Amino acid sequence: MYYFVLIMIGSVSAVFLPSAVLIGCGILPTIAVFMVAEKQNTAQGIVMFNFNIIGISPHLFTLWSQGHTLPNVINILHDPATWTVMYGSAFLGWGFYIFMTFIIHNVIVLLIENKMNSIKKQQKSIISKWGSEVKAAATQKNDPQAVATNGFSNG
Amino acid sequence: MDNEQKKAPEKASPPQQPAAATKAPGKSVLQGVKGTYPVNPEKHLPEYSSLNVKAYEATVEGDKSTKSFVLICPKEHSPRISVLKAAQNYTEKGLMRPIDWGRIAWKDGREYLGIAFEQPLGGRVLEDLNKTMPPLSEKDVIDFVKECALPTLNFLQKNQITHRRINPTNLYYADEKKKKILIGEAYSNYAGFAQPALFESIESSMCEPYGRGPGTVQNDLYSLGVTILFLVLGHNPLIKKPGSNDEAVATPAEDDVLYDRLQKGTVSAYLANNPVSATIGTLVKGLLHDVAEERWTLQQLSDWISGKNIVAKEQKLRGVTAKAIEYSGREHYALRSLIHAFAQTPGKAAEVMRSEELDSWMQERLHQIGSPITLSDATKPLKIPGALGASGSEIKVSKLCMYIDPVSPIRYKGMNLFPGGLAGCLVECHKNGEKKQTINEIISQNLIPDWKTINGKNKTKSGVKIVDRIFNKLEQFLKYPGLGYGIERCLYQLNPYIACQSRIFDKHYVASLKDILPALEDVSKGKNKKDLFFDRHIAAFIMARAKDVPQQTVKELGNNNDISANLVGALRLLSYIQDAYHPRQKFTGITSWLSKHTDPIIESYHNRNRRRNLRKKVDSIASQGHIKPFIDILDNPLERENDSREFFAVRQKFSALDQSLSRLRNQEKALKSHKHPLENTITVLTSALIMFLALMFTFKEYFLS
Incomplete structure (x- = not known):
């Protein structure tokens, strides 16, 4: 499968060589991140890839609109702004990943804490109504009949 | 009797x-x-x-x-x-x-x-047993027996009761001329308590004064015999040289007198240095025979008084020989004397009996008295090395003494009593706070049924019937530690007329169920009222005196681990008494007192609102003076069931919340070291969306505009 994909990419690249050269040059930061990142955490690479593509896409469309040839690719690549945009967007993707996960992490923590507080509040309300013996009894598994006949014992 | x-x-x-x-x-x-x-x-x-x-x-x-x-x-x-x-x-x-x-x-x-x-009108016949008095003539003594003692004893026997305090210090001259004699009172305490040992038969004088029991008319006849001897001699027969009228002379110690009587027999011991006329001698010998079955009966005394020729049986000393055995500092010629000494020192006795030193001597004495048991059988358990601990020795020696000398009292750990004297022992032990354990053991070790079995056929033994009737119950009472049981219950069960001994009634004489609430009311209004309105004595007193205490109440009081159940039981008992004896009377002091002690019952409910409502209701009835509403409010079965059911449900809910909380805590803990899967998912999806929108926008700008 892996080899099949490589062959396919190779074949498509041979057919669309100017586009492949542009994309190949522009996608390097993403490839670097994929190579460096842990195998389990591919999300950062995917996010960088998405942003990297956003940075490559205007130059790719320029290539397609001006003529899909290698000299045009070389002209585009000669422009430092091209590299700045492509790699800048990749960098932005890296930053976006860090920012978003930080925000989402804290939101999740906040939600858990809210939930815990709500449970604690409920428990407090139960204790205020039924006393702390309900806390001790919660750890025991008694049947209701046993509680009913032994109703005196937990004064 | x-x-x-x-x-x-x-x-x-x-x-x-x-x-x-x-x-x-x-x-x-x-x-x-x-x-x-x-x-x-x-x-x-x-x-x-x-x-x-x-x-x-x-x-x-x-x-x-x-x-x-x-x-x-x-x-x-x-x-x-x-x-x-x-x-x-x-x-x-x-x-x-x-x-x-x-x-x-x-x-x-x-x-x-x-x-x-x-x-x-004539005062006491003799002020002090150690003092002397002018001797009564034979005629006066016969008149005393005929006109005073005989009718009195006949009357008592007819009513199945005994006097147990016939002695010269309890005789009074009814008239100023000192012609008629009266027998004094014997009602203020249990039978035999105030009677000097000198006037008791050998067996009875072995007992503690409180352990003698009501006895039979034979005991009264014996006392009468010694009293007659006092009256004709004008002094204590045990004092050899009596002093003048006002001078008190010391009498021998009770132990020495008993030892002397056991060796020689009562008649010999009392008449040794006191010659009396043949007539009085016959009378005294008839009444002082040491074998109860051979002692004169009331009928024989009556016949003798009316002139019939009644002969006093000669007392044969059985189990006595010229060869003495020395034990505990005394020389014992009589088997009974040795056995009594054994019973007083059970530890030492067990050692001596194991040694086989006494075997032949005792076997000979047993044969002489015609005992059905052999010594080897009786002492077998004592001779197995290491078979008995200290208390084992005591019980075995006690039973051994019982087998060898069955007519004597039960002798265990220094307490000597007849079964009928158990009531008195309980009273004394309660009063002094001592020997309760000994009484417990006497009952639990079955010494009383054993004594009864050995003496079963002998109908003159005192107190067998009463003990027989309630002994099994006593055992049960002692087994249960709850309110209304224990040694207190035995005390009231065996002493049907003793007042309630509760410390709450420190100043009150509560003789019957009817007296309890007025006394409690009085206590409740006093300054020094106790912390509790109920205790073991009140519970035992009511349970012993009341005829139909509801079974539920008995259970509640018996529940030793649950104070709220005990209190409900106590309320139920007090309410039962109010309904039975004071249905229309209000006891506002008691109800106000009760209202302050119902917290354990209220706290047996789980729901705090319910508790508050109950407290309000209790406070509202505190001044009404009726106890039953307390039970209706505090022990409402529907309320209890609802409370228990709701408590169970809420407990389940609390448990579920606890589990959720625990899960969330784990998640929170995990977030500190690991990312949440959502973080990456959301970020990736957002970035994909942004990419899609950006591509769309760029594409539109290049190709569609």
């Missing part, structure tokens, strides 16, 4: 009035069944007082001519109300007849049982 130990009927209790009603400035008033008797607390009459019971001058209201006195009995005494009742109906002149009895508020602020008597 256990008629007096039968369950006390409620109506037999002394009549009760509120304590305040009997108080009068300077004087106390005995409120009896028949009338009132003003008593002068400053006028103590020692001549009519008896052991631990003082007599005071009194008058009969509306009858200034009758000089009377009142015996003031503390609540620790177990009065013989059944004997009192019988004696009150005695119409002859031989017995000091009680006029009336009832509760009396005394100068020390406490209540006592007062028993009123008419004062005998």
Whole structure:
């Protein structure tokens, strides 16, 4: 499968060589991140890839609109702004990943804490109504009949 | 003769009035069944007082001519109300007849049982057993037996009761000329308690004074025999050189007298240095025979008095030889004497018996008295090395003594008693706070049934019937530690007329169920009321006296681990008493007191709102004076069921919340070291969306605009 994909990419690249050269040059930061990142955490690479593509896409469309040839690719690549945009967007993707996960992490923590507080509040309300013996009894598994006949014992 | 130990009927209790009603400035008033008797607390009459019971001058209201006195009995005494009742109906002149009895508020602020008597005009026959008196002539003694003792004993036997205090210090001259003699009172405490050992048969004098039991008429006849000897001699027969009229001479120690009687027999011991006429000799020998079955009966005494030729059986000393055995510092010629010494020192006795040193001596004595058991059988358990611990020795020695000398009392750990004396032992142990464990063991080790089995066929043994009837119950009472059981229950069960000994009734004489609530009401209004309105004594007293205590109440009181159930049981008992005896009377003091002690019951409910509501309801009925509403409110079955059911549900809910909380805590903990899967997912999806939108926008700009 892996080899099949490589062959396919190779074949498509041979057919669309100017586009492949542009994309190949522009996608390097993403490839670097994929190579460096842990195998389990591919999300950062995917996010960088998405942003990297956003940075490559205007130059790719320029290539397609001006003529899909290698000299045009070389002209585009000669422009430092091209590299700045492509790699800048990749960098932005890296930053976006860090920012978003930080925000989402804290939101999740906040939600858990809210939930815990709500449970604690409920428990407090139960204790205020039924006393702390309900806390001790919660750890025991008694049947209701046993509680009913032994109703005196937990004064 | 256990008629007096039968369950006390409620109506037999002394009549009760509120304590305040009997108080009068300077004087106390005995409120009896028949009338009132003003008593002068400053006028103590020692001549009519008896052991631990003082007599005071009194008058009969509306009858200034009758000089009377009142015996003031503390609540620790177990009065013989059944004997009192019988004696009150005695119409002859031989017995000091009680006029009336009832509760009396005394100068020390406490209540006592007062028993009123008419004062005998001639005073006591003998002030002190160590003093001397002018000897009575043979004719006077015969007259005393004929006119006083015989009719009295006949009357007592007819009523199935005994006197147990016939002795010269309890005889009074009824008239100023000192011609007629009266037998004094024996009602203020249990039978035999105030009787000197000198006047008791050998077996009975082995007992503690409180362990003698009511006995039989044979015991009274024996006492009469010694009394006659005193009267004809004019002094204690054990004093060889009596002093003058006023001079008291020391008598030999009781132990020495008993030892002497065991070696020689009572008649020989008492008559050794006291020659009497043949007539008196016959009478005394007939009455002082050491074998109860061979002692004169009342009929024989009556026949002898009426002139018939009744011969006193010669006493043969059985189990006695010339060869003595030395044990515990004494030389024992008689088997019974040695056995009694063994019983007093069980540890040492077990050692001696194991040694086989005494075997031949004892076997010979056993054969001589015709004992059905062989010594080897009786002492077998003692001879197995290491088979017995210290208490094992005590029990085995006690049983061994019982087998060898069956007519003697049960002797265990220094406590000697007849089964009928168990009631007295319980009273004394309660009073002194001692030997309760010994009594427990006597009951639990089955010493009483063993004694009964050995003596079963002998119908003259004292107190067998009563113990037989309730012994199994006593065992049960001791087994349960809950309220209403234990040694207290045994105390009230065996002493049907003893007042409630609760410390709550420190100053009150509570003789019957009817007295409990008025006394509690009085206590509740006092400054020094106790923390609790109920204790083991009150529970045991009610359970022993009441006939139909509901089973539920018994269970609640018996639940030793649950104070709220105990309190509900206590409320139920008090309510039962109010319904039965004071249905229309309000006890606001008690209900207000109760309301402050219901917290454990209220706290047995789980729901706090329910508790608050119950507290409000209890407070609202606190001043109504009725106890039943407390039970209706505090022990409502529907409320209890709802509370339990809701508590179970809420407990389940709490448990589920606890689990959720625990799960969330774990998640929170995990987030500190690991990313949440959502973080990447959301970020990736967002970035993909942004990419899609950006591509769309760029594409549109390049190709569609």
